[in-house]
Amino acid sequence: MNGVSNLMLAGKTDVGEIAFIDLKAQQRRIRQRIEARLQAVLDHGRYIAGPEIEELEALLAEKTGAAAAVACASGTAALIIPLLAEGVDTGDAVFLPAFSYNATANAVLLTGATPVFVDIDPETFNMDAADLARRIDEVKREGRLRPAAVIPVDLFGSPADYPAISAVARRHDLFVLADGAQGYGGKLNGKWVGNLAPATATSFFPGKALGAYGDAGAILAQDLSVIERWMSIRWHGTDAARKNSVCVGFNGRMDSFQAAVLLEKIAIFDEELAARRMIAEIYERRLTGAVRPQRHLPGAQSGYGYFTIRTPGRDHVAASLKAQGVPTAIYYSTPLHKMPAFERYAPAGGVKVTESVCADVLSLPMHPYLTPDQAHYICDCVEAAVRANEP
Ligand SMILES: Cc1ncc(COP(=O)(O)O)c(C=O)c1O
Incomplete structure (x- = not known):
């Protein structure tokens, strides 16, 4: 295996x-196919609500086993639309x-509701x-929010x-909206x-495991009954004829160019997912013990949008990896309840596990075009950095 000294x-x-x-x-792999798809949009000229949108929605539902999909302008739009459709409003508590x-x-805040950090x-x-x-x-004891x-x-x-979360939600009659922005796959x-x-809600931000060439997202439903309302909110709250406003909505649509790109990316997604898993398997096998890689629930498989570890002295490890040509990122160094925009919603006793995790997480390179040699090299570098950082 390649040593870190070389x-x-x-x-x-x-x-x-x-x-x-x-x-x-x-892009090198699928550039021609993407160009052909983009050309098709230029030719038919339906930049909004082109045939690519329905094709993508059908494919997303088929791939995920959802009853239906609604293509959106972004992952954020895909989060807001189901909350609005559910009637979430001022005076409501939404747990995240x-x-x-x-x-x-x-x-949550854009609907007028109050975030409660978990x-x-x-x-x-x-x-x-x-x-x-x-x-x-x-929240119930306090009686201020519903x-x-x-x-x-x-x-x-x-x-x-x-x-486990759905069982709690059922007991308290809560709507469950999955933020799968990073979860596709x-x-x-x-x-x-x-x-x-x-x-x-999922996001197709370019850097996501399934990413567009701009902003895009989608909502996936287990039940068809919500679809009409989601589609209405996505299109300024209009009825199916796009004439009357039947509820408050906004421009939450995906454009045809993004759908065109996504159709070609989905075509290779399964292969890419297998490649991500292969890299993750090397990381997990080599690094568990030296560091603490994210664990997955029994019965779960990650889509490996990111590969994140916990390690004390994270900043030293990151600096050492950078010096060896290994880029890393920190998602996230600050918990939401400590950010200026949200600190007024911080629970009195803090959110302790989150605070400790933010202090030592580090994300390693993760994408389907890493080679096994590169993954082993990265592991060598991580092991060396951790050893050098030991007291
Ligand atoms: C967990 C999570 N939720 C929501 C979003 C929002 O998605 P978008 O940037 O497509 O609006 C993101 C995007 O990074 C995310 O990571």
Whole structure:
């Protein structure tokens, strides 16, 4: 295996240049097919609501086992639309993990509801159902807000604990909206992300495991009854004839160019997912013990949008990896309840596990075009950095 001492210049290594996410390699593979798809949009000229949208929606439903899909302008739009459709409003409490991207909290606040931050499991990094139950009881005891919805997040691609969270939600009559923005390609107990909750929002931001060439997202439904309303909200709240406003909505649509790109990316997604899993398997086998890789629930498979570890002295490890040509990223160094926009919603006692996880997480390069040699090189570098950092 390649040793860490045998290095080339920064950004490059003796196993080639290592990218954190490599969109260029993917594009080289499918560029011609994407160009043909984009050309088709230019030819038919239906830049909004072109045939690519319905084709993509049908394919997303088929791939995930959802009853239907609604293509959206972004993952954020895909979060807001089901909340609005459910009637989530001022005076409602919506529960979400404190360890997520800010969009999860923004979506709640944009409906007028109040975010209630829930702690996570220290190994899976996803919402802790027991803490959810405690925070719901607290909100009920306080009596100021009505518990209305819960948003589990499939962080880094690993499905949240839907069975446990759904059981709590059923007891308290909460709507479950999965934030699967990072979750596409994940599976739990034989079901794909998209078919694990009544509504799942996903994001096709370019860097996601399934990414467009711009902003895009989708909502996946387990039940057809919600689709008409979601489609209406996505199109300024109009009726099917697009004439009358029947509810409050906004421009939440995906454009035809993004759908065209996604159709070609979905065609290679299964192969890419297998490649991500192969890299993750090397990381997990080599690194478990030296560091703490994200664990997945029994019966779960991650979509491996990201590969994240916990390690003390994270900043030293990151600096050492950078010096060896290995790019890393920190998702997330600040919990949501400590960010200026959300700190007024911080629970009195803090959100302790989230705070400790934010202090030592580090995401390693993860994409389908990493070679096994590169993955082993990265493991060599991580092991060496951790050893050098030991007291
Ligand atoms: C967990 C999570 N939720 C929501 C979003 C929002 O998605 P978008 O950027 O497509 O609006 C993201 C995007 O990064 C995310 O990671």
